[in-house]
Amino acid sequence: MKERPKKVLGIVTSLRPGGNSEMLARVALRAASRRGAQTDMVFLRDLKIEFCDGCLACVFKTGTCHRQDDVHWLYETARAYDGLILSSPTYMLGAPAQVKALVDRSVGEMVSGAGRPAIPVGTIAVAGIAGWDYFVRPALRQLGLVFGGRLVGDVMAFAPGPAESLLDSRLxxxxxxxxxxxxxxxxxEPPEGVCPVCHLPTRPPGTVAPGAAAEDLPGHSAGPCPFCLHDPRNPDTPHRFTPHSLGHFMADWMLPTRDRFLARKAEVKAAAASLLETEVGRRRPEPGLREESDGREEPGRTGRRVPVGGR
Structure with a gap:
């Protein structure tokens, strides 16, 4: 029986068509396609993604999110692939808001995705200039990990103009x-001083006092990675984002908070009531005063996958 081709999905988080993060994702997928992969793309600009409202019904009640949007579809779609390429631009030091929204909405998906094997994930982050990219890489790696991924590598690109990165042969x-x-x-192979799990520096620069020992310098850590909690002293210990660790987090911390809250619910309501009775003005736009639409069409909301070759 002929073996089916592996499937690699690119997820482009940028809302701007034709930007650097999209183009480099296409380059990565083209390379996989030339090796025989089936490749597809999802653009977050095609999806309806709502914010988490912190109700935690996904944990304590239904096991799923009550939001009627495309987030669950995206997580389920990603799990059907053998590998993921995640790409993101940088907006004001970090990833776009839709990346954080996806991470926040992952709590319910952790429950439904528990026990599934990890899939390889590569990340591509783009910023206009070095020094303005500090938070984009952690956000993108966190997204890859909550997708149930295992990070295999990353690309950090600096290119201010749309698609300008294509002129850099190294990128x-x-x-x-x-x-x-x-x-x-x-x-x-990650650079020296980078966590082998999340590929982030094991200690932020500038956090070590002058004259510290070599093992205390940035890039060297005597303890767990502050982001993913991988511990080089105990490499077999699960990091923060494994199904095992997330399951323990749910069972040992999140679920017990329900009974603790219910036991103090009357006390909490009484404390809150005294604040809610205080007169505080609430400002919001009056209907009809918002600026009129500029006439541009809204992006599609179909949650489509776009083939890019390798069929």
Missing amino acids: VNDAEELGVAVLEDRVL
Whole structure:
């Protein structure tokens, strides 16, 4: 029987068509396609993504989110692939708001996705200039981990103009290598001083006092990674984002908070009532005073996957 081709999905978080993060994702997928992969893309600009409202019904009641949008579809779609390429631009030091919204909405998805095998994930982040990219990489890696992924490598690009990154042969080569690594489930060697799980520095720069010992310098950690909690002293201990760790987090912390709250519910309501009775003005726009639409059409809300080759 002929073996089915592996499937690699690119998820582009940028709302701007044709930007650098989209183009480099296409480069990575093209490289995977040339090696025989089936490749598709999802654009977050095609999806309806609502914010988490913190109700925690997904944990304590239904097991699913009450929001009627495309987030569950996206998580389920991603789980059907053998590898993921996640790409993001940088807006004011970090990833776009829709990336954080997806991470926040992952709580319910952790429950439904528990026990599934991890899939290889590669990330591509783009900023206009170095120094304005500090938070984009952690956000993108966190998204990959909550998708149930195992990070195999990343590309960090600096290119201010749309699609300008395509003129940098080094970036194009890096994106191609990342696409092949995801397809082959092959971990690219992270630089020294980077956590092997989340590929972030094990300690933020500037947090060590002058004269500290070598093992206390940035990039060297005597303890767990502050982001994913991978502990180099105990490499077999599950990191923060494994199904095992997330399951313990749910069972040992989140679920017990319900009974604790219910036991103090009357006390909490009484304390809140005294504040809610205080007169405080509430400001919001009056109907009809908002600026008129500029006439541009809203992006599609179909949740479509767009083939990019490799069929």
